[in-house]
Amino acid sequence: MSRPAKTHKVKMMEQQLAKKLTRQVVGSLVGCVHCGMCNDACHYVLAFPDDPKMTPSYKADQLRKLFKANFDWTGKAIPWWVGADKAPLTDDDLEVIKDISFGTCTNCRRCTLSCPMGVDTATLNRIMRGLLSHVGVMPEGVRVVSKDQWELGNQMGVLKEDYVDTLEWMSEELEEDLGHGEAAIPVDKAGAKIMYCINPREVKYDPRTIKEAALIFWAAGESWTMPSEGWDNTNFGLFSGDDGLGGVSARREYDKARQLGVEKIVISECGHGFRSTRCEGVNWAGEQQPVPMESAVMTMLRFIKEGRIKVDPTRNPERVTFHDSCNNARSCGFYEEPRELLKLVTMDFQEMYPNRAENYCCTGGGGAMSMSEYTPRRLESAKVKADQIRATGAKVVVTSCHNCVDGLSDLIKHYGLGCEVKQLVNLVANALVLDEVKEPEAVPAPAEIEVAPVAVASPLAGRKILVVDDEDDVRLFLTTVFEDAGAQVLTASDGDTAVAVAREHQPDLISLDLSMPGKDGVETFVELRRTPETEEIPVCVVTGHPEFRQVIYDRPVAPPEGYLGKPVDEDKLVAYAHHIIEHREAKVH
Amino acid sequence: MHDVSPALHTAEIIHWIALAVMAVVYSLRIRWLLSFNLARDRSVPGNPAQSNAKKGARHSLFNVAMPWSMESTRSRKGFGFYLSFVVFHLGVVAGIALAFVSTIAPDVLRIPAVATTMLALIVGAFLVALYRIARRLLRPLMRLISTPDDYFSLIMLTVWFGLGACTQAHLIGAWGMTSEAILIAYLYLTSFFLLYVPFSKISHYLYYPFTRIYIGRALGHRGSYPVVRGEEA
Numbered sequence: 001m002s003r004p005a006k007t008h009k010v011k012m013m014e015q016q017l018a019k020k021l022t023r024q025v026v027g028s029l030v031g032c033v034h035c036g037m038c039n040d041a042c043h044y045v046l047a048f049p050d051d052p053k054m055t056p057s058y059k060a061d062q063l064r065k066l067f068k069a070n071f072d073w074t075g076k077a078i079p080w081w082v083g084a085d086k087a088p089l090t091d092d093d094l095e096v097i098k099d100i101s102f103g104t105c106t107n108c109r110r111c112t113l114s115c116p117m118g119v120d121t122a123t124l125n126r127i128m129r130g131l132l133s134h135v136g137v138m139p140e141g142v143r144v145v146s147k148d149q150w151e152l153g154n155q156m157g158v159l160k161e162d163y164v165d166t167l168e169w170m171s172e173e174l175e176e177d178l179g180h181g182e183a184a185i186p187v188d189k190a191g192a193k194i195m196y197c198i199n200p201r202e203v204k205y206d207p208r209t210i211k212e213a214a215l216i217f218w219a220a221g222e223s224w225t226m227p228s229e230g231w232d233n234t235n236f237g238l239f240s241g242d243d244g245l246g247g248v249s250a251r252r253e254y255d256k257a258r259q260l261g262v263e264k265i266v267i268s269e270c271g272h273g274f275r276s277t278r279c280e281g282v283n284w285a286g287e288q289q290p291v292p293m294e295s296a297v298m299t300m301l302r303f304i305k306e307g308r309i310k311v312d313p314t315r316n317p318e319r320v321t322f323h324d325s326c327n328n329a330r331s332c333g334f335y336e337e338p339r340e341l342l343k344l345v346t347m348d349f350q351e352m353y354p355n356r357a358e359n360y361c362c363t364g365g366g367g368a369m370s371m372s373e374y375t376p377r378r379l380e381s382a383k384v385k386a387d388q389i390r391a392t393g394a395k396v397v398v399t400s401c402h403n404c405v406d407g408l409s410d411l412i413k414h415y416g417l418g419c420e421v422k423q424l425v426n427l428v429a430n431a432l433v434l435d436e437v438k439e440p441e442a443v444p445a446p447a448e449i450e451v452a453p454v455a456v457a458s459p460l461a462g463r464k465i466l467v468v469d470d471e472d473d474v475r476l477f478l479t480t481v482f483e484d485a486g487a488q489v490l491t492a493s494d495g496d497t498a499v500a501v502a503r504e505h506q507p508d509l510i511s512l513d514l515s516m517p518g519k520d521g522v523e524t525f526v527e528l529r530r531t532p533e534t535e536e537i538p539v540c541v542v543t544g545h546p547e548f549r550q551v552i553y554d555r556p557v558a559p560p561e562g563y564l565g566k567p568v569d570e571d572k573l574v575a576y577a578h579h580i581i582e583h584r585e586a587k588v589h
Numbered sequence: 590m591h592d593v594s595p596a597l598h599t600a601e602i603i604h605w606i607a608l609a610v611m612a613v614v615y616s617l618r619i620r621w622l623l624s625f626n627l628a629r630d631r632s633v634p635g636n637p638a639q640s641n642a643k644k645g646a647r648h649s650l651f652n653v654a655m656p657w658s659m660e661s662t663r664s665r666k667g668f669g670f671y672l673s674f675v676v677f678h679l680g681v682v683a684g685i686a687l688a689f690v691s692t693i694a695p696d697v698l699r700i701p702a703v704a705t706t707m708l709a710l711i712v713g714a715f716l717v718a719l720y721r722i723a724r725r726l727l728r729p730l731m732r733l734i735s736t737p738d739d740y741f742s743l744i745m746l747t748v749w750f751g752l753g754a755c756t757q758a759h760l761i762g763a764w765g766m767t768s769e770a771i772l773i774a775y776l777y778l779t780s781f782f783l784l785y786v787p788f789s790k791i792s793h794y795l796y797y798p799f800t801r802i803y804i805g806r807a808l809g810h811r812g813s814y815p816v817v818r819g820e821e822a
């Protein structure tokens with residue numbers, strides 16, 4: 001049977017591959033002896049022992065075949081002898097490879113440590129992703145996130161005004177907590193010593209970490225700033241294999257640091273952000289140490305060691321364990337500092353095994369959280385991680401990576417582990433001893449900013465909130481929380497009712513569940529945005545399915561104003577609702 | 590040179606020619622590998638207190654002699670595989686030595702200690718090779734990643750080990766191996782083996798120092814290799 005002709009995309013991939021062939025890459029391509037010793041290192045193999053396609057060498061072979069067919073002596077002369085006859089030819093072949101490359105490997109690099117030949121399978125898989133991305137073959141989530149990072153400078157499509165607004169919001173909260181405005185977050189402060197770069201997830205889903213970092217910087221008396229641009233320490237080029245995007249994203253941070261004249265970039269707790277900014281970014285951008293860089297973990301540790309901040313570990317009495325991010329530990333050798341810091345701010349640290357460079361992936365790595373089509377497989381593959389966590393008996397899993405926070409939260413829920421995930425910044429902030437802090441109630445409020453007691457107790461007084469959730473108990477919980485905060489609450493248990501109620505009552509905010517029978521939350525959301533009477537009503541998504549996050553942000557309508565994962569923290573929910581409504585009003589006026 | 594029959598003499602000459610050809614092709618192979626750019630990591634050393642590029646490269650190069658260094662060879666199952674790997678590769682060394690020494694100083698192979706060791710190594714490797722064939726044929730995942738070259742290389746080595754054991758037996762007059770044809774066949778097969786290797790997966794040993802040094806240097810530079818393990822609970 002004659003083989004089909006090579007498509008244009010395949011030819012483009014072959015040309016692109018030629019540019020990726022360094023000596024190290026070729027070594028990994030020709031060095032594999034197909035011995036299978038790397039199998040058991042991979043969490044996908046452990047979860048699917050009967051599926052041979054999960055074996056790391058099979059994944060790397062996708063690139064190897066392409067290489068052999070075009071660059072290897074034997075492969076060019078007798079392709080079938082070395083498997084080069086199975087190299088992709090058609091666009092359908094590329095779709096199959098896309099699912100292998102993006103859907104069965106998190107590029108965690110664990111298998112490399114178990115390969116007697118030193119084959120770097122994750123690097124080969126990343127190259128394959130890059131070739132596919134080069135010809136536009138990639139999961140939708142990867143495409144959207146890459147586009148956002150290219151166009152908006154951050155991978156979650158956060159607009160500059162929303163970013164700045166969040167920093168202001170956090171500054172206001174700090175002022176409320178401390179009773180003074182000295183801890184306000186400086187933006188674009190030229191000549192500051194430190195430029196603090198964050199993960200856009202912090203702006204979008206977890207601004208508390210920004211506030212906590214600001215509190216720590218202030219307590220240490222550090223000269224620091226956050227940049228108005230080039231603030232995203234993450235880099236989707238690492239996941240998509242696009243070195244061009246990698247270089248542009250990294251250079252945005254370096255350029256901003258040079259423009260502000262800072263001494264150092266401090267990278268908030270993010271594994272792939274640390275690897276991209278500190279380790280790989282310079283290679284992609286072709287720069288030689290543009291400015292010193294370190295993780296916020298190292299900064300916090302130094303603050304304690306230098307006596308610039310005091311911590312009280314008894315404030316974190318619960319048993320904690322530590323999950324090493326693959327990017328931090330395996331690819332950057334960064335694993336002792338978080339342990340050292342953890343032991344200073346907690347009372348009961350329990351090591352997880354295996355750990356450090358041999359730790360298992362959280363299974364949310366390699367951009368997996370943005371590829372919802374692979375979620376069921378990802379959660380299955382997380383069994384080994386769940387077993388690792390369960391064995392520690394810890395109530396809190398600490399990690400220095402935002403991506404891992406999402407991956408771990410997801411698997412903890414899936415496997416019913418009953419623990420929560422925290423980052424070191426949360427624990428350090430909680431353990432922080434502020435000698436001079438004035439308790440809010442002890443601060444006599446100036447008459448002109450005195451707040452009526454009813455307003456303090458009822459931050460949502462006078463507001464109308466529509467709660468949409470198909471689960472009775474969740475609806476009841478959310479209703480109670482909002483009513484306790486002074487809001488008038490309307491409810492709907494399905495999408496159609498939600499749209500009808502919203503049109504009729506024009507609430508100040510809609511709290512929307514995503515997973516509902518019939519018209520689901522995503523469809524409901526799109527309809528609300530497309531209906532003239534409801535399009536301006538702010539929506540806060542409240543869901544137990546983090547994997548839907550990307551789906552909703554991918555819709556061709558304005559994204560939701562807020563996003564919260566279940567289980568919801570009551571205070572956080574009220575604070576979010578309050579902030580979203582205030583923010584919307586400020587915009588309107 | 591020792592006294593040999595014309596047929597054996599021809600086999601010996603072909604064998605040495607094959608060796609020369611292999612050396613040339615190997616040099617070309619290495620030249621080919623070196624023709625690709627060596628990527629340099631521009632990042633500053635990740636954690637010099639833990640490791641560096643040199644330390645990582647050194648440790649990685651000798652990884653083959655440290656079964657405790659990898660999870661895949663540290664576990665009980667993995668250690669068994671490691672032992673079989675050692676036996677297999679020692680058998681290859683013994684088989685090649687047998688081919689060359691038999692052409693220049695066959696008497697050395699008749700020294701009892703040498704003869705027993707050679708026979709034990711080659712027979713051991715033969716048994717491991719049989720196990721490897723079964724493993725490659727029976728395990729679905731091994732079948733999935735195997736190419737005709739993988740099967741052929743393994744089968745050829747298995748036959749080569751078998752013939753090598755018979756050759757060693759012939760040299761010491763054991764197992765009723767009296768015909769010189771065994772030695773001649775062994776030399777021809779070795780010649781083929783030498784010519785085939787540079788074009789097959791068997792050339793991996795040529796790449797081993799490169800791939801190991803590259804990965805060790807890369808991870809050592811970042812500070813994550815050699816691997817540090819927290820004490821087990």
Ligand code: SF4
Nearest residue numbers: 032033035036038115
């Ligand atoms: S990648 Fe390494 S361990 Fe895995 S099959 Fe290839 S040579 Fe063996």
Ligand code: SF4
Nearest residue numbers: 042105106108109111
């Ligand atoms: S890099 Fe990680 S996920 Fe990918 S094959 Fe290797 S062990 Fe499996």
